[in-house]
Amino acid sequence: MNVLVTGASSGFGKSICQILVEKGHKVVGFARRRDKLDALKAQLGDNFMPVVCDVCDFASIDTAFSALKLDKIDVLVNNAGLALGLEPMQSLAVQDWTTMINTNINGLVYFTQKVLPQMVTQQSGLVINMGSIAGSYPYPGGNIYGATKAFVKQFSLNLRADLIGTGVRVTNIEPGLCSDTEFSNIRFKGDDEKAAKVYDNVEAIKPDDIANTVAWLVEQPAHVNFNRIEMMPVAQASGPLAVHRGE
Template sequence: MNILVTGASSGFGKSICQRLVAEGHYVVGFARRAEKLEVLKEQLGELFTPIVCDVADFASIDKAFSEVPEGSIDVLVNNAGLALGLEGMQNLAVSDWTTMINTNINGLVYFTQKVLPTMIAQNSGLIINMGSIAGTYPYPGGNIYGATKAFVKQFSLNLRTDLLGTQVRVTNIEPGLCGDTEFSNVRFKGNDDKAAKVYENVKYIMPEDIASTVSFLVSQPTHVNYNRIEMMPVSQASAPLAVHRQK
């Protein structure tokens, strides 16, 4: 299959590319950091094409698609996304919430719209969006990030409704606590000690687990659609509702 993966240079995206290439798929990986993409290219060889792209920038996406080799697009993995900060909304920097919205929502939607004409014309295809349990379960400081992932969840369901009558499928993967990525390091803006505390003494989900889930979806019969896949480590569960008690 011909598969496009955003956020390909590290974390989930890197593992997804490695897994899919190992299974014999041709993968185009999009990411901002050219040097990391080149390292991945050296590792994966001819079945991997790196393209530098900032998913928060529509002009960058347009340029990136002009570099995609011609042919069918069988799968799009909208993996690129980020969280910035863990402050209450009243203290969240404007630049942080605009970056999250531009990346997690606008970029994902624009990438999706770019592949839809080809998928509809060939009457086949699979769009895999990377959501989060944060789109279902709120937590302090999750404000904008959680809202963007709630958007991804509902957008995925509505997109599948738009595509009813075609053979184009849509799935939203909603992971819980995942480690061995740059997610928390980015959220805490390079404070590695603070990021490490998030995963302390926890057996968390790994990027390889996400890649395995993507591989599973790609391998499914074309008449089967998985609307949502929510996954957590065994060490995590949805919390009870918080109650503030007056003193």
């Protein structure tokens, strides 16, 4: 199959590319960092095509797609996404919330719209969106990030409504705590010590767990759709609602 993966240079995206190529698929990996894409290309060989692209920039996406020479797009994995900061909304920097919205929502939607006409024409295809449990479970400081992932969840379900009868499938994967990525390092603006504390003494899920789930979805029969897959480590669970008690 021909698979497109955004955010391919690290974390979930890198593992997804590695596992899918290992399974014999042809993967086009989109990311901003050419050096990391080139390193992945050197590792994965001819079945991996690196494409430099910024999902926040529609013109960059247009340029990337104009260079594609694929007669068929079987799968799109909308993996690119990020969280910035953990401040309450009244203190969150404007640049941080605009970047999260542009990446997690606008880039994902634009990439999806770029592939859908071809998928609808060929009457087949699979769109896998990378959501988060943050789209279902709020937490202090999760404001914009959680809202973007709630959008991804609802967008995925509405895509299914739009695409009924076309043969195109849509799945939203919603991971919980996952280590061995740059997620927390980016959220805390390069404060590696602070990022590492998020995973202290916890056996979190790993990028390969996400990648194996993607590979499993790709291999499912064309008549089966998984609307949502929520994944957490065994060490994580939902807690009680907070109650503030005054004096």
